[in-house]
Amino acid sequence: MALLEIRDLRVGVEDREVIRGLDLNVNAGEVHAIMGPNGSGKSTLSHVIAGKPGYEITGGQILFRGENLLRMEPNERAAKGVFLAFQYPIEIPGVTTMNFLRAALNAQRKARDQQEFSTPEFLKRVRDVADSLNIPQDMLKRGVNVGFSGGEKKRNEILQMALFEPSLCILDEIDSGLDIDALRIVASGINALRSPKRAMIVITHYRRLLDHIEPEIVHVMSKGRVMKSGGKELALELEACGYAQFEDAA
Amino acid sequence: MVAVQETVERVKRIDVDQYRYGFETLIETDKAPKGLSEETVKFISEKKNEPAWMLQWRLEAYRRWLTMTEPTWARVDYPKIDFQDLYYYAAPKPKKTVTSLDEIDPEILKTYEKLGIPLREVAMLEGVEPKPGEEDPNRRKIAVDAVFDSVSVATTFKAELKKAGVIFMPISEAIREHPELVQKYLGSVVPTSDNFYATLNSAVFSDGSFVYVPPGVRCPMELSTYFRINERNTGQFERTLIIADKGSYVSYLEGCTAPQRDENQLHAAVVELVAHDDAEIKYSTVQNWYPGNSEGKGGIYNFVTKRGDCRGDRSKISWTQVETGSAITWKYPSCILRGDNSSGEFYSIAISNGFQQVDSGTKMIHLGKNTSSRIISKGIAAGKSQNTYRGLVTAHRKATGARNFTACDSLLIGDKCGAHTVPYIEAKNSSATFEHEATTSKISEDVLFYCIQRGLSQEEAVGLVVNGFVKDVLQQLPMEFAVEAQKLISISLDGSVG
Numbered sequence: 020m021a022l023l024e025i026r027d028l029r030v031g032v033e034d035r036e037v038i039r040g041l042d043l044n045v046n047a048g049e050v051h052a053i054m055g056p057n058g059s060g061k062s063t064l065s066h067v068i069a070g071k072p073g074y075e076i077t078g079g080q081i082l083f084r085g086e087n088l089l090r091m092e093p094n095e096r097a098a099k100g101v102f103l104a105f106q107y108p109i110e111i112p113g114v115t116t117m118n119f120l121r122a123a124l125n126a127q128r129k130a131r132d133q134q135e136f137s138t139p140e141f142l143k144r145v146r147d148v149a150d151s152l153n154i155p156q157d158m159l160k161r162g163v164n165v166g167f168s169g170g171e172k173k174r175n176e177i178l179q180m181a182l183f184e185p186s187l188c189i190l191d192e193i194d195s196g197l198d199i200d201a202l203r204i205v206a207s208g209i210n211a212l213r214s215p216k217r218a219m220i221v222i223t224h225y226r227r228l229l230d231h232i233e234p235e236i237v238h239v240m241s242k243g244r245v246m247k248s249g250g251k252e253l254a255l256e257l258e259a260c261g262y263a264q265f266e267d268a269a
Numbered sequence: 270m271v272a273v274q275e276t277v278e279r280v281k282r283i284d285v286d287q288y289r290y291g292f293e294t295l296i297e298t299d300k301a302p303k304g305l306s307e308e309t310v311k312f313i314s315e316k317k318n319e320p321a322w323m324l325q326w327r328l329e330a331y332r333r334w335l336t337m338t339e340p341t342w343a344r345v346d347y348p349k350i351d352f353q354d355l356y357y358y359a360a361p362k363p364k365k366t367v368t369s370l371d372e373i374d375p376e377i378l379k380t381y382e383k384l385g386i387p388l389r390e391v392a393m394l395e396g397v398e399p400k401p402g403e404e405d406p407n408r409r410k411i412a413v414d415a416v417f418d419s420v421s422v423a424t425t426f427k428a429e430l431k432k433a434g435v436i437f438m439p440i441s442e443a444i445r446e447h448p449e450l451v452q453k454y455l456g457s458v459v460p461t462s463d464n465f466y467a468t469l470n471s472a473v474f475s476d477g478s479f480v481y482v483p484p485g486v487r488c489p490m491e492l493s494t495y496f497r498i499n500e501r502n503t504g505q506f507e508r509t510l511i512i513a514d515k516g517s518y519v520s521y522l523e524g525c526t527a528p529q530r531d532e533n534q535l536h537a538a539v540v541e542l543v544a545h546d547d548a549e550i551k552y553s554t555v556q557n558w559y560p561g562n563s564e565g566k567g568g569i570y571n572f573v574t575k576r577g578d579c580r581g582d583r584s585k586i587s588w589t590q591v592e593t594g595s596a597i598t599w600k601y602p603s604c605i606l607r608g609d610n611s612s613g614e615f616y617s618i619a620i621s622n623g624f625q626q627v628d629s630g631t632k633m634i635h636l637g638k639n640t641s642s643r644i645i646s647k648g649i650a651a652g653k654s655q656n657t658y659r660g661l662v663t664a665h666r667k668a669t670g671a672r673n674f675t676a677c678d679s680l681l682i683g684d685k686c687g688a689h690t691v692p693y694i695e696a697k698n699s700s701a702t703f704e705h706e707a708t709t710s711k712i713s714e715d716v717l718f719y720c721i722q723r724g725l726s727q728e729e730a731v732g733l734v735v736n737g738f739v740k741d742v743l744q745q746l747p748m749e750f751a752v753e754a755q756k757l758i759s760i761s762l763d764g765s766v767g
Contacts, residue, residue, distance in 0.1 A: 071718050097724040109719035113737025119723075122733060127724035162737065179723065 020085050022047045022218050023068070023187055029078035030060075030067055036077065037063050039243035047186065048215040052229055053222045054254065055240035056262045061222045062106065064240075065191045069103040070096050083187070098130035102185035104176040106192040111163040116175065119163045120145060120182060127183060148181040152208045170201030177208040188212070188219045194228040206231030226254045241265045300503070301358035307331060310472050313358050317441045317475070320448060330461040330471035337465045343628040344657045344689060345597050347533070347570065355535060356503040357473045426490065433489050435519075436481040440508055443479035450481055454512055458541035458578045458605070466537040467574040470506045474539065477507035482517040482548075491747055496525040504535040511541070513548035515581065520551040522750055525558050525594070533596060537572045546581030546608065551589070553746055555754050558594035560761075565624030568596025575602035579611035579640075587614040588631065589745045591754040593761040596625060601659065603632035606640035613642040616745040618754070620761045621654030621686070630660035630691075635671035635701070644675040647739045650686035651762055657689040664701040671701040679709040680738050682731065682762065732759045
């Protein structure tokens with residue numbers, strides 16, 4: 020059984036159909052890249068998988084380990100192992116990153132009937148992960164994403180991903196707003212989390228990211244549909260010829 | 270985060286529209302006849318065994334009140350109150366003097382239990398103090414005065430406070446036992462003619478707390494008063510007077526609850542604080558009067574006058590309030606910065622949900638030289654509520670070097686509520702430095718989705734964001750109250766989203 024199975028998905032936003040019959044199969048252990056021009060529906064797809072309100076599912080289904088994902092609340096999906104790294108991480112003033120991480124982690128564990136982590140155990144885990152991502156301790160004491168640089172915000176997303184140990188990671192334009200050094204740190208953080216039990220969907224405009232995170236499968240999305248899938252050489256082809264050829268095909 | 274987790278737990282267990290303190294205690298009471306007249310005023314004064322000067326004071330206030338009209342400038346809307354349709358005095362019928370816990374009216378005992386005051390403290394409340402040497406040394410002591418309807422039921426730790434020279438007793442007792450102090454200070458901060466509700470209070474107040482801290486004394490424990498309205502159709506008019514003499518310090522907390530009733534009940538309190546040279550008073554309130562049900566029926570009308578006088582040089586008064594209850598809140602704890610180099614602070618969290626209406630804020634009146642004040646106000650509006658911050662900062666022409674910093678933040682939850690900020694700023698002295706910052710924000714779908722995507726439920730997410738929003742003010746509260754207040758905030762906002 021595929022970890023994630025999307026069949027003929029159709030999604031509308033304010034009377035406009037933005038995903039128009041999309042199919043996608045993702046197995047555990049695979050890294051998929053989804054590339055496509057602005058407005059092709061990439062971000063919408065990531066939002067719908069994670070359960071963001073405001074979208075109307077007009078057809079099709081999404082199965083996660085064979086279960087109907089669309090029937091679950093977003094927090095249930097998180098507890099089942101769906102993680103979305105945001106393109107624009109949200110600021111929460113007054114709530115320290117540390118407190119946020121603990122509240123979220125314990126909520127997920129509780130939903131899975133696992134015991135909450137003790138304080139020392141939790142602190143150790145956070146410290147280990149933070150060190151590997153070059154995140155200084157004082158950043159964890161600041162409000163969630165408040166006053167963080169673009170790079171810090173993205174590293175904070177990867178920190179959460181590492182801490183929550185999800186089985187499906189969706190990375191929505193994780194490379195946007197990053198300089199080359201920050202990109203390297205973020206990419207190596209992501210690569211460290213690759214595992215036979217975990218799948219990733221990397222959404223991006225640029226092939227550059229795929230030099231750092233090598234995908235098994237590349238999909239080209241246009242006008243709400245997957246137009247073509249292939250190996251990583253497809254990304255090179257895209258770079259040479261642009262998205263236009265795929266749009267014409269639609 | 271422990272507290273937040275606890276908050277979250279609490280919220281989960283509670284149904285929308287359930288007010289935890291909404292029970293009623295059936296005990297026999299002694300009531301004044303319905304309505305307000307000179308007779309009522311005399312009845313109350315007589316019940317309290319008051320000296321003649323006190324009765325005269327009340328009657329003057331009553332006569333003054335007859336000439337006054339209700340203020341209408343606040344952004345609150347309610348049907349006209351019929352002041353003749355109220356009881357102005359109700360007291361639990363006195364039983365014989367008690368020597369052990371077993372002899373206290375079991376109904377009153379049950380009330381304390383439901384309010385979450387542990388039995389050990391109840392024993393103290395009812396005057397059964399632990400023997401010396403049997404006290405738990407790890408426990409922080411808080412002296413409690415409990416006011417049930419119109420009378421103070423019991424005050425704890427009296428003896429220990431007396432040793433330090435601190436007077437902490439019901440004001441009705443202070444009128445008899447320390448008339449010189451009461452006569453000197455009562456009405457010296459809030460005069461009997463001050464405003465409609467304060468004047469009404471002056472005529473009919475029945476009880477409240479009295480505190481006097483002598484020169485140079487740091488009060489050895491937190492002082493706390495617990496107010497409970499129990500009787501039907503009864504107004505509560507408590508009066509609190511706190512005097513910190515030269516170089517002294519006192520921290521005082523008050524908590525308030527009431528039963529759940531369909532009709533509205535009136536609460537009109539007056540609090541006066543006096544701080545002499547180098548003295549400091551910290552006054553904290555957690556107000557949780559019944560707010561009315563989800564359709565806006567019932568709830569307490571809370572019309573309160575609180576004012577502190579920084580009478581001495583270098584004196585300091587600090588107000589911290591967490592306002593979650595009441596159908597209507599009309600309350601502006603203020604500081605008169607009379608002494609040179611004196612300072613005033615106002616930290617406020619005002620939460621409104623359902624059909625609650627809050628019009629609250631502060632007045633900082635700079636009179637002395639080099640006085641400073643600080644205002645941090647956090648308003649949270651949810652449901653169909655209206656939440657107004659109204660504040661006045663003024664510098665007299667002789668108040669050279671006056672400084673004020675004001676930050677008013679409003680948070681909206683949902684799209685049917687309103688937040689309003691009405692600051693008045695007057696500087697009659699060109700050397701004054703007044704800063705004002707204001708923000709209004711919404712808990713956006715994006716913030717909630719971010720939290721929920723990380724595994725938090727909707728309620729947990731709201732609780733987390735709100736706790737972050739009010740953190741600056743919560744930190745001002747004494748530890749025990751901060752935890753309690755945090756729980757209260759989440760409960761008050763339960764069911765506010767979705």
